[in-house]
Amino acid sequence: MYCRILRVPRMNSSTLLFVKNTEQTQTKIQKENQRRRKLVKVMWVSVLALAAAILLLTVAKIPVAEGVTCSPMQLASRAAAMTSSSPPSEACCAKLREQQPCLCGYMRNPLLRQYVSSPNARKVSNSCKIASPNC
Template identity: 55%
Template sequence: MKKGSSFIAILLVLFLSELLVTEAVTCSVTELVPCAAAILSSQPPSKECCNKLKEQKPCLCGYLKNPSLKQYVNSPNAKKVAKTCGVSTPSC
């Protein structure tokens, strides 16, 4: 399975198995699908990606604590996307 396909599969599994609520934000990693291309390659993030990343910021620590997601959320490209979008990496 390709890296991008496994990322989407993980997103779908997590979406179906678990939703966390933090500060009126529904934490759903599938909300970050618009960022997949930027995280998995060196493409710049879209406006939609940045908006979703800002919306999901309260959820990032939960994603970092999830062993299935940590490699994607903590990757160099993910950090670059976050920086480009003006979202600071949380200290969890």
């Protein structure tokens, strides 16, 4: 077995100063990286908070039909106003407003379309001040 002896260079004051400066630079770089990571976290939290706020504002403006039972039979008693030129009663308008979220479904049904999209049905909607649905 042979042992090999390595020769270590002697460190003078300029070498030690270089090592010290290198350590300080590495410490500064590590601190800067930590600061950047914190900033990135803060930025992402801000972005997510803004997205959540926008989502809440958007959802708050979406009209939701609350407990409406879509039944064309509920409009059957209003058929006289829709098939003739007689003006609708206030009860008829109230029932029509209640069934307004269902009108698109009625328009898609071939059996009901002729009643819901007739000119008289449009007159009833206009006199009840109900906007025609865009389906």
